[in-house]
Amino acid sequence: MRLGVMASGSGSNFEAIAQAIRDQQLNAQIQTVIYNNPGAGVVARADRFGVGHQLFDHRQFPSREALDAAIVSALQAADVDWVIMAGWMRIVTPILINAFPNRVLNIHPSLLPSFRGIRAVEQALAAGVKVTGCTVHLVVPEVDAGEIIMQAAVPVLIDDTAATLQQRIHTQEHVIYPRAIALCCDRI
């Protein structure tokens, strides 16, 4: 499968996917990385893996729809068949979702349907749950609400801060995201 990765930040999930491909644990190619923040860490990681990247700065677009339309054109030009949102911090519109029906994945740092939306790790700490985790799911217009593909559970420790818990969740994200993508391969 030909992947287009969308990322806003450090890109550690991009790297986990790229490494799984390199290690032949995932039969896929990353065609391009789409990012929206100049200076995002994902760029250096993409360079290290020899993957091309394209900046779509959301501040330069008049609406979410205009941003998504430009991204769809780039993904189609790159011959992408699955879109992998890996820390993409913008809400996507039906323009993008409908261009790749049932082929847009996201990873979220909670056990959905708990703690949707932003600051999911902080939400889990505030709720006092003793187990949280991460979820790979299909993207639908409602935020963090599509079909669940894979989850990993992560314990919340007594002295956790958002940073330490986030780190433990991240480690599991890197395990399940490549596996979830491979699972989707088998379903098509």
Ligand code: GRF
């Ligand atoms: C992850 O925690 C993911 O769950 C959330 O954004 C973060 C991305 O991290 N959607 P990275 O940029 O892949 O390191």
